[in-house]
Amino acid sequence: xxxxxxxxxxxxxxxxxxxxxxxxxxxxxxxxxxxxxxxxxxxxxxxxxxxxxxxxxxxxxxxxxxxxxxxxxxxxxxxxxxxxxxxxxxxxxxxxxxxxxxxxxxxxxxxxxxxxxxxxxxxxxxxxxxxxxxxxxxxxxxxxxxxxxxxxxxxxxxxxxxxxxxxxxxxxxxxxxxxxxxxxxxxxxxxxxxxxxxxxxxxxxxxxxxxxxxxxxxxxxxxxxxxxxxxxxxxxxxxxxxxxxxxxxxxxxxxxxxxxxx
Amino acid sequence: xxxxxxxxxxxxxxxxxxxxxxxxxxxxxxxxxxxxxxxxxxxxxxxxxxxxxxxxxxxxxxxxxxxxxxxxxxxxxxxxxxxxxxxxxxxxxxxxxxxxxxxxxxxxxxxxxxxxxxxxxxxxxxxxxxxxxxxxxxxxxxxxxxxxxxxxxxxxxxxxxxxxxxxxxxxxxxxxxxxxxxxxxxxxxxxxxxxxxxxxxxxxxxxxxxxxxxxxxxxxxxxxxxxxxxxxxxxxxxxxxxxxxxxxxxxxxxxxxxxxxxxxxxxxxxxxxxxxxxxxxxxxxxxxxxxxxxxxxxxxxxxxxxxxxxxxxxxxxxxxxxxxxxxxxxxxxxxxxxxxxxxxxxxxxxxxxxxxxxxxxxxxxxxxxxxxxxxxxx
Ligand SMILES: Cc1cc2nc3c(=O)[nH]c(=O)nc-3n(C[C@H](O)[C@H](O)[C@H](O)COP(=O)(O)OP(=O)(O)OC[C@H]3O[C@@H](n4cnc5c(N)ncnc54)[C@H](O)[C@@H]3O)c2cc1C
Ligand SMILES: Cc1cc2nc3c(=O)[nH]c(=O)nc-3n(C[C@H](O)[C@H](O)[C@H](O)COP(=O)(O)OP(=O)(O)OC[C@H]3O[C@@H](n4cnc5c(N)ncnc54)[C@H](O)[C@@H]3O)c2cc1C
Numbered sequence: 001x002x003x004x005x006x007x008x009x010x011x012x013x014x015x016x017x018x019x020x021x022x023x024x025x026x027x028x029x030x031x032x033x034x035x036x037x038x039x040x041x042x043x044x045x046x047x048x049x050x051x052x053x054x055x056x057x058x059x060x061x062x063x064x065x066x067x068x069x070x071x072x073x074x075x076x077x078x079x080x081x082x083x084x085x086x087x088x089x090x091x092x093x094x095x096x097x098x099x100x101x102x103x104x105x106x107x108x109x110x111x112x113x114x115x116x117x118x119x120x121x122x123x124x125x126x127x128x129x130x131x132x133x134x135x136x137x138x139x140x141x142x143x144x145x146x147x148x149x150x151x152x153x154x155x156x157x158x159x160x161x162x163x164x165x166x167x168x169x170x171x172x173x174x175x176x177x178x179x180x181x182x183x184x185x186x187x188x189x190x191x192x193x194x195x196x197x198x199x200x201x202x203x204x205x206x207x208x209x210x211x212x213x214x215x216x217x218x219x220x221x222x223x224x225x226x227x228x229x230x231x232x233x234x235x236x237x238x239x240x241x242x243x244x245x246x247x248x249x250x251x252x253x254x255x256x257x258x259x260x261x262x
Numbered sequence: 263x264x265x266x267x268x269x270x271x272x273x274x275x276x277x278x279x280x281x282x283x284x285x286x287x288x289x290x291x292x293x294x295x296x297x298x299x300x301x302x303x304x305x306x307x308x309x310x311x312x313x314x315x316x317x318x319x320x321x322x323x324x325x326x327x328x329x330x331x332x333x334x335x336x337x338x339x340x341x342x343x344x345x346x347x348x349x350x351x352x353x354x355x356x357x358x359x360x361x362x363x364x365x366x367x368x369x370x371x372x373x374x375x376x377x378x379x380x381x382x383x384x385x386x387x388x389x390x391x392x393x394x395x396x397x398x399x400x401x402x403x404x405x406x407x408x409x410x411x412x413x414x415x416x417x418x419x420x421x422x423x424x425x426x427x428x429x430x431x432x433x434x435x436x437x438x439x440x441x442x443x444x445x446x447x448x449x450x451x452x453x454x455x456x457x458x459x460x461x462x463x464x465x466x467x468x469x470x471x472x473x474x475x476x477x478x479x480x481x482x483x484x485x486x487x488x489x490x491x492x493x494x495x496x497x498x499x500x501x502x503x504x505x506x507x508x509x510x511x512x513x514x515x516x517x518x519x520x521x522x523x524x525x526x527x528x529x530x531x532x533x534x535x536x537x538x539x540x541x542x543x544x545x546x547x548x549x550x551x552x553x554x555x556x557x558x559x560x561x562x563x564x565x566x567x568x569x570x571x572x573x574x575x576x577x578x579x580x581x582x583x584x585x586x587x588x589x590x591x592x593x594x595x596x597x598x599x600x601x602x603x604x605x606x607x608x609x610x611x612x613x614x615x616x617x618x619x620x621x622x623x624x625x626x627x628x629x630x631x632x633x634x635x636x637x638x639x640x
Contacts, residue, residue, distance in 0.1 A: 189277055191311030198270065
């Protein structure tokens with residue numbers, strides 16, 4: 001059984017993001033990279049499957065810069081067997097990333113039974129790659145899952161919908177799932193795991209190797225800038241009962257004319 | 263010269279810091295307040311391979327360097343200096359076996375710590391002999407086919423939970439240092455009485471007790487080295503363990519610095535964040551400077567161990583500087599928090615209480631200066 005887990009490397013949640021001076025992207029030089037937290041649930045799920053089926057092979061796949069390989073190494077230290085890294089700029093769009101992931105999975109020479117990925121990456125929050133990838137691979141997919149049960153060649157997956165209700169799907173493998181918080185508790189990469197990960201294979205590919213070119217870009221970023229700073233809030237002193245009516249009128253007026261929310 | 267960590271060391275450090283932030287900090291206050299021993303957290307740290315870093319790979323350890331060891335220790339102390347005291351005591355107790363044990367002893371005593379979660383205690387200090395460790399009175403007498411131990415130990419970390427003791431005693435008080443011997447003892451041996459848990463100012467999650475030995479019989483093969491070699495083993499142990507204690511002071515200091523930076527940007531007085539007031543800035547600058555210096559000393563002292571160089575002088579600098587700095591830094595952190603710093607609802611008063619012990623155990627700050635002077639003037 002071959003399980004592929006797509007992982008993205010994103011800035012650590014405590015990073016202070018600054019756009020580059022020309023606004024073409026964000027400053028990446030001093031960023032500390034981590035595995036996208038939602039992808040940790042996908043890796044953990046794959047490892048749980050492997051624990052129950054020791055013959056299963058877990059491969060992690062990533063598209064991005066090769067300067068830091070933190071996310072893939074962490075996944076292998078957690079227990080994944082091998083890794084595939086497609087070298088690309090960190091600002092690729094979702095479509096190109098999905099196409100590159102599909103290409104890398106094909107290049108691996110292993111027929112996928114399951115593809116898992118986090119439901120979204122916390123850097124651009126696009127929430128698109130797993131679904132595009134499933135379409136491209138012509139596989140069924142369920143996103144935002146919080147429950148997963150593999151029985152032979154079918155998977156029972158649960159996803160939360162509005163109002164706290166659960167939808168339950170039965171899907172035949174091969175299939176694609178996008179994982180959400182609550183699915184499991186990701187394990188730490190243990191220190192012996194970190195040592196062992198050194199010896200695990202990491203295959204490096206280029207975008208050309210996986211059949212992706214600039215022509216595949218569907219989205220081009222035009223500019224990166226920080227959101228404008230929020231102006232300070234206004235306070236209204238309504239302790240004087242005689243003035244309350246007047247103050248309420250004033251607040252309502254401002255909500256209409258200035259905040260334009262009523 | 264190269265000051266950078268390897269990518270593997272950065273991963274080790276990241277894991278240890280992640281563990282500290284996720285597993286230790288959220289519960290540190292509760293364990294401190296209740297004086298609760300952190301068995302669960304201790305075990306989880308062991309499962310991840312964060313403990314007993316001194317055990318060589320041949321005996322089942324992960325084969326960490328001393329530098330790796332201080333990186334992990336710093337991070338765990340960042341999580342909680344008190345819990346880390348108990349974690350670190352394992353290394354302190356196992357180091358004499360690593361240093362002075364023969365192959366059979368290492369297999370017998372070290373390997374089980376890599377296979378199962380176990381706790382150890384280092385029993386040197388006595389009620390009447392702390393700084394003057396060479397004057398210990400506990401006796402180890404030849405009983406024919408076994409040794410017989412009599413005496414009393416004090417301030418023994420983990421004593422209430424330990425699966426293994428390393429005990430220092432003397433075969434003959436008149437021999438002074440030359441009589442001191444180190445021996446591995448099963449804490450369940452008949453004749454051992456473990457005292458009540460001390461109610462401490464800080465490190466309240468850690469377990470500290472007195473231990474009494476009344477005619478305790480120990481197998482002949484449990485003696486580390488030859489009788490009378492205990493002092494040399496203890497001194498070599500300290501060269502390895504002082505960088506560890508120094509790194510735990512560093513972890514506590516780094517935590518106090520991080521909290522101070524955060525708080526000073528959030529707290530407004532006189533219309534601006536207190537971080538805008540130069541008096542506060544200077545306290546933070548001083549903290550940063552001391553943390554950076556302590557880190558250099560700690561890494562150098564550990565690196566010298568790895569090179570097989572004698573590090574006694576630098577290890578004493580590291581231990582005294584890092585722990586004295588930790589006391590100053592945590593006191594200033596309370597100052598920066600103002601009245602809130604004095605409250606148990608904020609994290610810095612605990613850091614200040616915990617810091618104090620680091621200037622006392624493993625050789626007080628005064629004893630470190632004695633060692634430094636001896637090294638400098640010899
Ligand atoms: C919480 C805790 C945990 C501990 N854990 C352990 C453990 O696991 N195993 C273990 O063996 N021990 C342990 N200790 C003991 C610790 O190492 C000793 O407390 C320490 O060495 C100091 O000894 P003392 O308390 O007897 O103080 P003393 O030696 O009585 O010192 C009192 C004061 O006199 C000063 N002083 C003493 N001699 C000199 C001198 N020659 N010149 C200048 N100043 C001097 C000291 O610096 C100190 O300020 C622990 C202690 C505590 C508090
Ligand atoms: C146990 C206790 C009892 C108390 N009892 C009383 C009481 O009975 N009655 C009462 O009224 N109050 C009382 N207080 C309050 C006490 O007086 C205040 O805590 C103290 O004035 C500091 O104010 P703060 O805590 O708001 O700290 P902050 O004013 O927020 O100060 C935080 C830090 O910023 C520094 N700082 C602030 N402004 C500047 C500046 N301009 N330049 C340089 N540094 C600056 C401070 O020195 C401090 O280090 C008590 C406090 C405690 C803890």
